[in-house]
Ligand SMILES: [Fe+2]
């Protein structure tokens with residue numbers, strides 16, 4: 218069984234390349250489950266209900282997020298609307314599971330693929346150089362006690378490579394894959410650990426690379442040079458789709474292969 222994970226979709230350029238290239242990618246690799254991080258899909262900052270549903274229509278099954286999840290306030294009511302409504306599309310938009318108890322929305326989703334394979338997607342956020350959320354390591358332990366699916370994919374949204382690599386080892390043999398997001402730079406360290414867990418420190422951004430992690434470079438340079446507050450807007454050029462493909466055994470959930478993908482807009 219093949220799972221495709223699309224890295225942080227940044228603004229309209231990111232959504233456009235997903236629209237242009239995702240269907241062919243899914244066909245070419247016989248993808249059965251597609252997950253994408255959408256925390257930057259609305260102009261680079263947050264996600265709106267409308268954009269979430271647009272991404273579902275493009276063939277994405279579950280959307281994960283991260284620290285930018287609350288940037289567009291309308292997502293709060295949307296996530297709340299999933300309460301007690303497991304069948305709603307809103308239930309498939311996740312915020313990190315280890316956010317403070319009572320935060321809107323859910324941090325994991327259990328579903329079935331079209332061919333009937335049970336799967337779970339877990340969204341967690343790191344704590345190094347980020348806000349003080351609950352311990353993602355122990356939160357994962359608690360979650361895994363209640364999840365019955367064998368195929369489990371974790372989006373670990375974190376800043377520090379050390380924390381991302383560490384949680385991969387921590388969850389080895391217990392989940393199918395631990396894929397990093399947030400830094401927007403794809404890392405060439407993809408591997409399948411002996412226990413059958415595929416890992417990669419960062420999948421990379423799906424968006425414009427002619428900037429600084431998606432934002433226009435002049436605006437970020439001005440911030441570094443002056444420390445003055447500035448408006449950040451999405452860059453426009455050198456748009457790429459970064460994703461990672463996982464092969465796994467649907468009966469055991471063990472990963473057998475991992476492949477990095479980077480497509481450029483032509
Ligand atoms: Fe991001």
Ligand SMILES: [Fe+2]
Pocket residue numbers: 256283284285374398399400
């Ligand atoms: Fe992030």
